[in-house]
Amino acid sequence: MPIRRASAVWEGGLRDGKGTMHLGSQAFEGPYSFPSRFEEGVGTNPEELIAAAHAGCFAMALSASLEREGFPPRRVAAEARVHLEMVEGKPTIRRIQLLAEAEVPGIPPEKFQEIAQAAKEGCPVSRALAGVGEISLEARLLP
Structure with a gap:
């Protein structure tokens, strides 16, 4: 299995410093700061990147x-809130x-919930984040 990489550089002190995060694939490079992490400032933050990873993995x-299980989906959309x-x-x-x-044609709602719960528990990012107190799931089957 491949090893994935990301890097970050931080310059300055905690509150007045600034940083940049880079994905190894070069698909993303973005600034982060104390305000973007602990307030509502402009830029990204580690928790947002964790949320993106978790949403992508779970989907x-x-x-x-x-x-x-024999129910190929038309579409799965996921959001993670860290x-x-x-x-x-x-x-x-x-x-x-x-x-x-x-959107999953022909699946009974109970079966969908069962599969969604198992996917949440088995997704590699969920497993990596097992130390988080609670990972909840709200899965909605669209008509």
Whole structure:
């Protein structure tokens, strides 16, 4: 299996510094700062990149699981919301919400929920983030 890379450079102090994150594939390079991470400033942040990774991984895992069970999806859309909270005075990722919508012809709603839950638990990023207090899933089957 391939090894994926990303890098970051930070210049200056915590509050007045700035940084840039780079994906090894060169598909993304973006600035980040204290305001973009802990406030509502312009730029990206590590938690947003975790959310992107989790949403992308889960969408692929759900699609693969549905197909494997005989219900190839037309479309799977996922969003991850990473909650950064203060815990004992330290910023901590305590909760991740996965939201998904899927168009899957002919699947019973109960079977869809069962497959979605298993995909959430089996997705490699979910497994990597197992130390997060809670990873919830709200999966909606579209008509």
